[in-house]
Amino acid sequence: MFKAIVGASTLQDALDSVSVLVDECKIRLNEDDLSIRAVDPANVGMVDLTLDAAAFESYEADGGVIGVNLAKLEDFVGMASGDQLVELELDEETRKLNIRMDGLSSTLALIDPDSIRQEPDIPDLDLASEIVLEGAQLDRGIKAGDMVSDHVRLRVNADAEAFHIEAEGDTDDVDFQLDADDLIALTAGAADSLFSLDYLKDMNKAIPKDAEVTVELGEEFPVKVHYAVAEGQGNVTYMLAPRIQSE
Amino acid sequence: MFKAIVGASTLQDALDSVSVLVDECKIRLNEDDLSIRAVDPANVGMVDLTLDAAAFESYEADGGVIGVNLAKLEDFVGMASGDQLVELELDEETRKLNIRMDGLSSTLALIDPDSIRQEPDIPDLDLASEIVLEGAQLDRGIKAGDMVSDHVRLRVNADAEAFHIEAEGDTDDVDFQLDADDLIALTAGAADSLFSLDYLKDMNKAIPKDAEVTVELGEEFPVKVHYAVAEGQGNVTYMLAPRIQSE
Amino acid sequence: MFKAIVGASTLQDALDSVSVLVDECKIRLNEDDLSIRAVDPANVGMVDLTLDAAAFESYEADGGVIGVNLAKLEDFVGMASGDQLVELELDEETRKLNIRMDGLSSTLALIDPDSIRQEPDIPDLDLASEIVLEGAQLDRGIKAGDMVSDHVRLRVNADAEAFHIEAEGDTDDVDFQLDADDLIALTAGAADSLFSLDYLKDMNKAIPKDAEVTVELGEEFPVKVHYAVAEGQGNVTYMLAPRIQSE
Known part of the structure; x- marks a missing residue:
């Protein structure tokens, strides 16, 4: 019923x-x-x-x-x-x-x-950093990364209390930096992982620009991105597996 | 001259x-x-x-x-x-x-x-039902039908005094119903015919959303759709042949 | 540096x-x-x-x-x-x-x-006519010409003090005429040349509709089109070679 x-x-x-x-x-x-x-x-x-x-x-x-x-x-x-x-x-x-x-x-x-494909188990991860920012800021960082590469590095600089969305292309690169002042909240810990832009762009399409988005980030770990829908009476959580970092 | x-x-x-x-x-x-x-x-x-x-x-x-x-x-x-x-x-x-x-x-x-192809004779048909509605309503019914099929059934339920735009797809179907209250005017008679959406969509493109549109409808007969242009100093009449109903 | x-x-x-x-x-x-x-x-x-x-x-x-x-x-x-x-x-x-x-x-x-391709020398031409008009007017003349042909004739009628953008297609033609009243300024001299619309359309894309555009025109000579940018602290000059007129 x-x-x-x-x-x-x-x-x-x-x-x-x-x-x-x-x-x-x-x-x-x-x-x-x-x-x-x-x-x-x-x-x-x-x-x-x-x-x-x-x-x-x-x-x-x-x-x-x-x-x-x-x-x-x-x-x-x-x-x-x-x-x-x-x-x-x-x-x-x-x-x-x-x-x-x-x-x-x-x-x-x-x-x-x-x-239909089986529902995934969403693992309960203990990620060292938590960044809370506006959907519009995440959107800007993803757009910037997309100009030069097909993947971006999400990173927290714990000393400087800053969140970075960085991309390195073959010849060009971009660094989108949000300081504590630019963020809604930041719990800074060891956090540095590489992600495919294809997936981030898809997720970004659905995230309202005015949403308060929480990003949970670790070192070479999946990222969790969540935000409220239905005026707080609903919740969306994305989880995205990292790419292998090649140095 | x-x-x-x-x-x-x-x-x-x-x-x-x-x-x-x-x-x-x-x-x-x-x-x-x-x-x-x-x-x-x-x-x-x-x-x-x-x-x-x-x-x-x-x-x-x-x-x-x-x-x-x-x-x-x-x-x-x-x-x-x-x-x-x-x-x-x-x-x-x-x-x-x-x-x-x-x-x-x-x-x-x-x-x-x-x-140029010869001008058609537009037959003078005696159609049992006349539905007068807003262009925006016709537009909505056509859009709904287009989601599931390539043709729609236009039908008047004379007992209930309602006009229906119905579509049956392979698995899904829609029924867009306008009651006497939703219509500008209704003369209800026996009226039930099937039409190609390709043509209705083309005609719909030209019909202003705020036009008062008259639909003359019979049983397995062509439909006539007409509306005024040029602030009443002109008139457009479409006539569309029905498709064979397969039961 | x-x-x-x-x-x-x-x-x-x-x-x-x-x-x-x-x-x-x-x-x-x-x-x-x-x-x-x-x-x-x-x-x-x-x-x-x-x-x-x-x-x-x-x-x-x-x-x-x-x-x-x-x-x-x-x-x-x-x-x-x-x-x-x-x-x-x-x-x-x-x-x-x-x-x-x-x-x-x-x-x-x-x-x-x-x-990178060598920078061109932009010749210092002495062109007989100078037409000053709004970007929006040039845009309209180019759009009109584009309906019937792939090239337009820019011409000044010195007697009538009028600037023409004309296009002749295989069957149809257009004549966009701006009189002295329609122009910001006009220095009328012998001026009549044919130009490719592909280039004019590209240049037109960059010219703001509200810019004051100066067109310098001669007889079967290149045309110069210039306008101010950065609130007068910058300048753009286009020069376009004429097409051979076939009579």
């Missing part, structure tokens, strides 16, 4: 955070929240989305799992304007999802959850 | 309604109005445009027929900003159309009208 | 005027100004840019010459928003250009100036 009513933009933003990484996913319809965990085909980038029952106008679920094609679901939800309400209801018999909004009723065929 | 002065956007909107269906057309320069009738190469969609003499700042014509390449004519007219006046004058000797606006004089070569 | 600080949009506009014609160029770091002269590979269009020291917040140079890839330099400068300051500093040892702005430090590898 699943029946919920939610603001169109809340749902759209949540789905966007997953669809930048995967085309299909399982959605867990838990009693207290809706959640999605997914990993890209190369096993490099993961996403963990939770949308609390409180993020919905109304929410009833009993723990089922459905499989969806994200692009189709986003198309259907996208027929509503930002502040319109969207009603979702699972038809257990036909295994279809009914999506209703003012004047428009749609039926979306679901995908067998067993045919 | 043909010489006329008209607001650029009035002319542009009128030409747009035809150019979504055909590349070339005959323009009839009647004494009291300018008119175009055209049918697409597959003989499925027709358009009938009339622009009354009153839609022009000045208008003199004596019943000639010219053939034009619509894209070129629209390019030329498009050099004027919306509220600028455009002067059209036929040079009978050279068989060219002189197009003048502030500072710019252009000469457009005409096409032999005999080389 | 070269070290300068300049508003991002001032630098970007100046570089744009050159990058519409060539991909790489030499930049002369003179004591009193920064200057670029370049000619396209076909030797048809030339550009001469000067940015006075006064156009910079601070400027120190001693006459060096550097070679740059313009697209890369523009990417780097483009990371700054319009009114942000950009600091440029030449590292003589590494032959790299350091580009710094708020939070972002980049290093751009330079190109050996000897590997």
Whole structure:
């Protein structure tokens, strides 16, 4: 059993955070929240989305799992304007999802959850640095790195209390530096790892420019990037595996 | 003899309604109005445009027929900003159309009208239902149908006094319903026909979102869609043949 | 030695005027100004840019010459928003250009100036007509010509005191006429030459629509087009060779 009513933009933003990484996913319809965990085909980038029952106008679920094609679901939800309400209801018999909004009723065929890549375990890492910054700043650093290379180095200079997004191209290089003053918060520890820009750019697409983004970073460890959605009643966590540093 | 002065956007909107269906057309320069009738190469969609003499700042014509390449004519007219006046004058000797606006004089070569597909007869049909709605609503229904299929079913539920735009895809389907309250007017009768979305999307491109659009609909009959242009001093009528319903 | 600080949009506009014609160029770091002269590979269009020291917040140079890839330099400068300051500093040892702005430090590898096409001599021509007009008017005439042909005729009618941009296509033609009233200034003399629209369109891309543009024109002679940049503390001059008139 699943029946919920939610603001169109809340749902759209949540789905966007997953669809930048995967085309299909399982959605867990838990009693207290809706959640999605997914990993890209190369096993490099993961996403963990939770949308609390409180993020919905109304929410009833009993723990089922459905499989969806994200692009189709986003198309259907996208027929509503930002502040319109969207009603979702699972038809257990036909295994279809009914999506209703003012004047428009749609039926979306679901995908067998067993045919979808298994949900990843998101490891509980103890990362030495935690950087809290605006989405717009992360965006600027990623754009700068993308001018000269296909990967960037994320690094904390603990002495100088600064966070760096650095990229070295064949001939050119960039260093985007945010001091403690530029950041919302910084817990500085040993942190220096290399990441693929392809993944960071995809994640960056979904991160609102005005979001408060937390980056957890270690030495040659995966990075965790998380931010709140649905006015704090939901959360997105990305995890991205590091590239090997070649010296 | 043909010489006329008209607001650029009035002319542009009128030409747009035809150019979504055909590349070339005959323009009839009647004494009291300018008119175009055209049918697409597959003989499925027709358009009938009339622009009354009153839609022009000045208008003199004596019943000639010219053939034009619509894209070129629209390019030329498009050099004027919306509220600028455009002067059209036929040079009978050279068989060219002189197009003048502030500072710019252009000469457009005409096409032999005999080389252009014959103008269609637009049959006078007695269709049981008449739905009057906003262009924006028609647009929404067509966009919804386009998500799941390449054709839509237009249907009136006479008992419920509702107009439906429905589409069935291989796995998903949508039902866009407008009740009497949502419509400007409804004369409900037996009306249920299937239409190609390719044509409806083309016609929809030309229909202003704020236009009051009248849809005349029957059972497995062509649909007529008409709306006023030039602040009521002109009219566009589309007619679209139905697709065979397969059950 | 070269070290300068300049508003991002001032630098970007100046570089744009050159990058519409060539991909790489030499930049002369003179004591009193920064200057670029370049000619396209076909030797048809030339550009001469000067940015006075006064156009910079601070400027120190001693006459060096550097070679740059313009697209890369523009990417780097483009990371700054319009009114942000950009600091440029030449590292003589590494032959790299350091580009710094708020939070972002980049290093751009330079190109050996000897590997770049030689700077053209811009001949000192005595052209009979001088037309001063708004960038937006030149833009309109070029767009009009582009509808029917790949070249336009620039012509001054000295008797009527009018400037014409004319184009003759295979079947259609346009005549864009600006009278003395429409122009900012006109010195009318014998002036009638044919030019490639490909080049004029490229130059037009860089000319601000609100710039006061001076066109110097003769009979089957190159045209000179110049306008001020950096609020009068810089200047761009284009020169374009004529096409042979075929009668």
